[in-house]
Amino acid sequence: MDKIGYMGIPGSFSEVAANELIAEAGMTEAELVPLVCAKNILEAMQKGEIQYGVLGVENSTAGPVGEFVHTFENISYEKLGVYVLPIHHCLFKKPGADTTSLKEVASHPQALRQTVNTRKEKFPTLTEHEIEDTAIGAEMLAKGTLPETTAAICSARAGKLWNLEMVAENIEDSSENRTTFWLLKLI
Structure with a gap:
């Protein structure tokens, strides 16, 4: 069975793209392995732990995905x-947390860049906290690793997976926000 590493964890946009790419490639005997970042995918491929990687390479709003460019x-x-996956970001908070007490927003640097104008308009007081993955932000908030004064930008799926409360949806700056993902192997 082929193992395919992807950026992020369950609930991430990369997981969605990975499922689509393996279906398009006809890989019926494949196991998805959440590896969070491009560096982890490269290392796992070099060690032979996975045969393929799925990585976000460019976003229509925020440009090239820096970690892919630098790693590969x-x-x-x-x-x-x-x-090419349409990307729709949502803002989530911990259930019961007061929206007016939010001080920062945590997400992947790409998601922060894809939502900067909307956040300036709707949530101007929230400072940015960069983390490795959008879905990891949801997990960290749900588990209390991030304080209740933090909101997370992630997919609707990730927020629901971690039982968070949605504050706003479709906060991406462009309704045409899309990320291109590649399925690749080392040669």
């Missing part, structure tokens, strides 16, 4: 598939 810039790989 001098690596030989073959691109096996491309999937």
